[in-house]
Amino acid sequence: SQKIEQNSEALNIQEGKTATLTCNYTNYSPAYLQWYRQDPGRGPVFLLLIRENEKEKRKERLKVTFDTTLKQSLFHITASQPADSATYLCALDVDGSARQLTFGSGTQLTVLP
């Protein structure tokens, strides 16, 4: 069956360090992989999208990699700040249309001051 796993439910790091979150998937061949941020009581907020033919995508302090051979995406936040504390979700499209998204369960990141 199709499955998405995010490396851990919770990750604590010190301010200024780089946070690395992992998203692994099985039995999918997604054309796109997206990362979202979710704060308590809010809906997910889009951060980055990476296509299957892209190895890496950057946006300010964020970097995403996508390895379709390993079926894995890594999400990095450099120079982390307490304001980066949130739950981060990876999401895959089911049929390459970037429409119906399948979400992982999320990793709750806490950046300690």
Add this chain to the structure above:
Amino acid sequence: EAGVTQFPSHSVIEKGQTVTLRCDPISGHDNLYWYRRVMGKEIKFLLHFVKESKQDESGMPNNRFLAERTGGTYSTLKVQPAELEDSGVYFCASSHTPGQGSYEQYFGPGTRLTVT
């Protein structure tokens, strides 16, 4: 630009009652999606509208759930009759047409439904 709005923010109903959730997408977004997160689980897709047409309703759990999008603007999701397992947070999202802009989906704050 106003974001996606959902109403109510929280609803508590008894088993067997009916509840209607409303979503107002971002103006100009033809695509509207409903998702649900039940306690301890990941966010799951329910259905997708393109304008007023249901494009994909493969995630709808059963026929107690009815979604509509009259006129291609706001959408409603009715649960009738509600069961205990329907409790969770219902998210609505909207987007441009993929391929004509970004692929990102804009989510509303969600409606927390509690069935007692």
